[in-house]
Amino acid sequence: SAVISQKPSRDICQRGTSLTIQCQVDSQVTMMFWYRQQPGQSLTLIATANQGSEATYESGFVIDKFPISRPNLTFSTLTVSNMSPEDSSIYLCSVTLGEDHEQYFGPGTRLTVT
Amino acid sequence: AQKITQTQPGMFVQEKEAVTLDCTYDTSDQSYGLFWYKQPSSGEMIFLIYQGSYDEQNATEGRYSLNFQKARKSANLVISASQLGDSAMYFCAMREDFNKFYFGSGTKLNVKP
Numbered sequence: 001s002a003v004i005s006q007k008p009s010r011d012i013c014q015r016g017t018s019l020t021i022q023c024q025v026d027s028q029v030t031m032m033f034w035y036r037q038q039p040g041q042s043l044t045l046i047a048t049a050n051q052g053s054e055a056t057y058e059s060g061f062v063i064d065k066f067p068i069s070r071p072n073l074t075f076s077t078l079t080v081s082n083m084s085p086e087d088s089s090i091y092l093c094s095v096t097l098g099e100d101h102e103q104y105f106g107p108g109t110r111l112t113v114t
Numbered sequence: 115a116q117k118i119t120q121t122q123p124g125m126f127v128q129e130k131e132a133v134t135l136d137c138t139y140d141t142s143d144q145s146y147g148l149f150w151y152k153q154p155s156s157g158e159m160i161f162l163i164y165q166g167s168y169d170e171q172n173a174t175e176g177r178y179s180l181n182f183q184k185a186r187k188s189a190n191l192v193i194s195a196s197q198l199g200d201s202a203m204y205f206c207a208m209r210e211d212f213n214k215f216y217f218g219s220g221t222k223l224n225v226k227p
Contacts, residue, residue, distance in 0.1 A: 031213055041219075042205065042218065043205070043217045045215070094159075096213060101147065101209055102149070103149065103207070103215060105151075106158075107158040108158055
């Protein structure tokens with residue numbers, strides 16, 4: 001498995017501001033994933049981040065709203081820009097490891113937008 | 115069609131009893147992986163168990179076992195000897211290709227003392 005940390009663990013933000021979430025892994029990984037989980041819902045993939053290339057966004061998510069950085073093989077950031085109350089969610093980063101491509105998650109960032 | 119279907123939004127089980135959480139999947143791939151995750155109220159997603167499509171034996175991890183019925187495309191999670199700490203949301207997920215993951219809608223398990 002992997003040890004994955006996220007910062008911040010939670011935040012309360014004002015409408016119109018931006019928040020950057022950090023994800024750190026204790027081993028080098030090729031791909032990192034960012035998910036959103038709205039209240040009472042399942043996980044929705046926002047984007048996949050490879051080191052050294054632009055992130056690949058899923059339908060309904062755009063780079064201007066959710067810019068992602070992946071400067072090295074152990075770190076990534078997700079920014080939630082120009083926030084609205086609809087962005088209130090848990091944001092989770094994840095990685096895949098091993099020949100079975102098992103997916104492991106960070107502890108999540110619980111965001112509330114007021 | 116839904117890739118992962120979890121038909122039980124909520125389940126109750128008595129402490130120390132076993133419980134089965136249902137999961138069916140839809141794929142035309144020959145090679146895929148099936149996962150179960152536990153999400154307590156804290157929000158973290160905890161990996162529980164993995165079953166590969168080519169694995170002939172059901173996966174087991176401690177009190178967790180995965181009842182894999184390939185022909186029926188089902189991958190039910192069995193929790194034996196339920197504990198109060200097992201109360202959480204449980205998500206079934208499937209991996210296709212190397213990195214395409216699909217998640218079910220989840221089952222909320224409540225363990226009663």
